[in-house]
Amino acid sequence: MSQQPLVSIICLCYNHERFLRAALDSVLAQTYPNLEIIIVDDCSTDGSEGVIQEYLHKYPQLYFISTGHNRGNTAAFNIGWRASHGQFILDFATDDVLLPERVAQQVQHFQSLGPAYGVIYSDAEYISDDSVHLYLHSSKYKPAPDGNVFTDVLQRYFICPPTMLIRREVFEYLGGYDESLAYEDFDFWVRSARRFKYAYLPQVTTRRRLHNRSLSSAWYAKGNQLLASTVVVCEKAATLIAETNEREALASRLKYEARHAYLTGNRKEADRFLELLQQVAETPVLYRLISTLNKYKIDLGFLRTLYYKWRYRS
Structure with missing residues (x-):
């Protein structure tokens, strides 16, 4: 019987002392036999x-690697995957938890697919x-049909990032994560989905931790580099679109981001x-109005505040 493909789990740690033991125990408890475990602090x-x-x-x-000085998540991960040897790569934040069958289930699913598939993602428990x-995750977000998900990733959020298992060739093609960005997910999806197919495994494989002060809660805080990175990714996406439906999907994303940024x-x-x-795309009247309001620094942010108070009222 031939040996199963090597899977490299890149365990990324930054101030995860409270959760680290549970995270590492979950990696060590994997039922899959052929693992390379790299901890990057x-x-x-x-x-x-x-x-x-x-x-x-x-x-x-x-195997342990220290980055030497604080470099941020994208650079830390790149150090880890470049030191790895696995056919498949798992980007694992050490405040999350893997379920024991996680790697085995995803590798088995990969083996049922052709080489055009570069990413498998799954359901998660928050x-x-x-x-x-x-x-x-599945109670809020509907997965895209398997195959070409480029249009879907342009338009909407549906992939739970820590559930992904990624073929090594994807990172080699992309050159890893873009280290100039404040976060990696959207950029990775856009660039990889243009070239590789994605598949969904409808099983909970991961427990994802939502912190009280998560990144998303500060996404639109003034001057936040997360939003600036989203602009850069959208600019990249504009150079990759090739069909009308892709153009429409990107336009939909840009409208959403422009509204919230304003x-x-x-x-x-x-x-x-x-x-x-x-x-x-042709700019609708509403967005021409937003452009004018933004130019003259007319603040209507209270409307967004009122909307969210109404939507999430107790």
């Missing part, structure tokens, strides 16, 4: 490295800081989204 300032050293002593099969069940006072980013919208 991005110079944590809490007690994370002490926990890591404890595990390195107990489990000599683990948990709180205290590991309390919140909801399932209503949260991110005038520079709103301008860039609106300029890009003009390039890819």
Whole structure:
């Protein structure tokens, strides 16, 4: 019987001391037999490295890399995957938890697909800081049909990032994550989906932790680099679109981002989204109005506040 393909789990840690043992235990509990486990610590300032050293002593099969100085998630991951040897790569944040069959299920699914498939993603359970069940990813987001998901990733969010298992060739083709960006997911999806097919595994494989102060809660805070990175990814996407439905999908995304950027006072980013919208589609009257309001610094952000108070009222 031939050996199963090597899977590299890149365990990314930055100040995850509280969750690190549960995360590493979940990696070590995988039923899949052929794993390469690489822990990358991005110079944590809490007690994370002490926990890591404890595990390195107990489990000599683990491989450890320190980034030397804090470099951010995208650069830390690139260091890890470039040091790896696996046919498949799993990007694992060490505040999340893998279910025991996770890798085995996804590798088996990959083996039922052709080489054109570069990414498998799945369902996930969202948990709180205290590991309390919140909801399932599938209860909020509908997966795209298997195959070419480029149009889907332009238009909407539907992939739970930590559930992805990725063929090594995808990272080799992309050159890894774009280290100039503040986050990696959207850019990875856009660039990889243009070339590789995606498949969905309708099983919960991962417990994803939602922190009280998550990235998304500050997404539209003024001056946030997350929004600036979204602008850059949309600009990249505009160079990749080839069909009318792709153009319409990107236009839909740009309208959404322009609205929210304007209503949260991110005038520079709103301008860039609106300029890009003009390039890819005919600009509707509403967005020409938003452009004018933004130009003259007329603030209607209170409308967004009122809307969210109404929508999420108790």
